[in-house]
Structure formats: structure tokens, C-alpha cells
Amino acid sequence: MAPREESAGLRHGDGGQQDEARLSRRSLLSWMIGGSAGLIAVVLGTQLIGFAASPAFEAPSSDWVDLGPLDAFQPGVPKNVQFVITHRDGWKEESKAASVWVVRGNQGTNDVKVFNGHCTHLGCIYSWQAATRTFDCPCHGGEYTIDGRVIAGPPPRPLDALEFKVSGGRLSCLYQDFKLGVSQKVPA
């Protein structure tokens, strides 16, 4: 709303009654009103736009899970780690319990495998059998070697290895579930 003092002046000057002082008072007021309207529009406008655009600036939720110090895992001894992951989609928050098996080899700090805790057949929770040195699934007799290869039962693919990283001596993994019962590893 730009003050239109020129035309206002034209109109109100018609009668010849108005003096200069009155004209400038009028245009000062209209500048003040226009200025406050503009200020409100800018302040409120930026907030409203920020409000509306807010989700677009949200970093995609990352499900990196801290699994603790790497030293806590001994080479050749698979260890189960359980945790709760919270997935947020807008105001909808979903928490679920999940677990992984961490297997360390002897070849240094990067010789690590992190397996999703679900059997690739139909998702049961398998566990490490120290006696047979296999991962056994209780549901339909699935068995895997220490590096996740299937050696018995119906599982259609090896255990699902997860992305992991070691930083500052701590191990973390990108927890992910995959489609069950199929031979390809496709994210669920």
C-alpha cells in the first residue's frame, strides 16, 4: 500500500482550503500507516512462510543407532545388542524394539559385521548357539554360519548385513528392515 500523496493532494487541494502543513500531515500519517502495515506484513509473512515450509527443512530422519564401544565386542564371539528405535513422521511417532548381532573378525577395526536380528525367512528372532557355532532360528529350523550364510532350513537369503561405522572407538549401525521371505535384499 504505497501512499498516494500526490493524488491525495490533487483531490484535497481542489477547494483551495488546504494549506501546505495539512497536506504534509496527511502524507506523514499515510506513510506511518503504510509503514506499520508493511512492517506487520513482513514480520508476520516471514513467520507464516517459515511455518508452512518448516517440514521441507527437516533433515531426513536418520536411524543410525549407537551400539557402544567397539572394544566391547570380542573377535569370534557374536554379541546381541537390543535397542528401541523411534521413527518420527510428522506428529506420528513410532517406537519399536529392534536388535542386531555384532560379529567381529580378527582383521582389525573394520572387520565387523552387523546383522539385522530378524531371520530372513519370516522374521523370527534367531540366536547364536555357541555349541554349534551357528545362528539358529527357532521357528522353521533355519541355520546360518557366523558370517550369515544359510546352511539349513527355509531362509531364502543370507542374514541381512547392515551398514555400520566406527568413529571415536564407538560402533554404530544404520538400522533397517528388509522384505522377508524373498531372495533379494530389498528394504521394507
Next chain:
Amino acid sequence: MKEERGRGFRNWLDQRLGYRAAWAAVFERSIPEGLNWAYTLGSATLFVFILQALTGIFLALYYTPNPDNAWQSIQFIENHVAFGPMIRSLHHWGASAMVVLVFLHMLRVYFMGSFKYPRELTWIVGVILLFLVLAMGFTGYLLPWDEKAYWATTVGTNMVGAVPFVGSFLEGLLRGGPSVGVLTLPRFYAVHMLFLPALLVLFITLHLVLVIRLGISTPPKAARQERLMYENRAPVGRSAAAQRGVRG
């Protein structure tokens, strides 16, 4: 108003739209002498209404009128949306401000006698607006779906239930069932953000058309002085008043 000819976008637009005449009719109309700040209360109400409409439209981006999620969606606005607390507070306090302003505006109109001929219709439309504003407050109060909202609405709709004969029917109509529940929230939401705003826009427009068409009423004091001026053909002032005293 004087027609401005010539080139330029504004003139081009004005020759087709006539916006200058419209602008002048609204913002450069003559008003009586002796007005004071109380005469801005209607405009203040209008300003807050526009603010409510804007912030309300934006809040609708996140608010979810579902009993399972309504409360969480508001927590989300409060904690995760940029400027969320600000926009929500504006709408929250604006609601109270609007009710206060509309009453003050009505009091000004009442005490200045502005409801008299020819402004009775403006007053009647105003009364409709008053109820619409109160209804906005009542329906909006339920939407946060917290304990206070729930019980306030239970009590409010119980009161309607006390109406003779048709009470329980009205209560069921408002609640969408025998008690405040799953159907009540979407009902209040729809009424709050669709039915009532449509009616408000309609009646505010009518109200403003009437205000502009009839012009602002002259305040009693200025009107008295004007009358005196015409009666006595004398300058207004203490002497004029004295003269009136002499004439009885």
C-alpha cells in the same frame, strides 16, 4: 473522484478496474467531526479477524481433527514446527482479543446511539456477528483436545441440553452423538473453520457495505453543536451554549 487519464500501469488498471474510486469510497470517505479512538474498535475487530483467518489457515497445515492425533498434532506445532508457538499463540490470544474488541465496539455503538435510524440493520447484522464470534470461540476451544477442552465442551453442550423440550436433540446435534466423542471433534472443526468463517465473511461484508453506505454516525456532542450552529447561525462555543440557555 477525478478521473486520471494517461499512461502507466496504474492508470491502465484503474481505467478497467476503477480501483481508485473504490479505494476513495473506503478510505477517503468523509467522516463526522468529533470522532475518537473508540470509533476504531470496529476496524480493530476487523484487523484481528483477518489475523485469525491467516493464522488459522496456516495452523490447518498441521492440525489434525482426529481424536487419536489432535493433541499430538498440536504438540508437534509447539515443539517441531518453525514459528509454531508464535503462530499458535497469535491465534490463541487473537481469539480472546476478538471477543473483547467486539464487545467494546458494541458498547461504543450503544453508548453513542449509533444503532438508531438509519443504522438498525447495521446493528442487527452486528448482533449476528457477535454470536458468530462467540461460536468461533466455543468451537475453537475444543480443538486442542486436552482435558480442559474436553470438559469445557462437555459442560457447554450440557447447558444446551437444559433447553426445554428440544434440549436433548440440540445436544445430540452439537455433539454428533450422546456424548462428546469421536464425531464431536470433526464436527467442531468443520464448523470452526468452514461454516462459521463463511458466515463471518458474508456478514462482515454486509456490515461494512452498510457502514460505508450510511456513513459513520455523528457523535451526540458534535451533532448537538451542529444543530446549534444551524439554529443560531452563530459560531459554536461557550457563547452559543449561553445563548441556548437564554432561549430555554
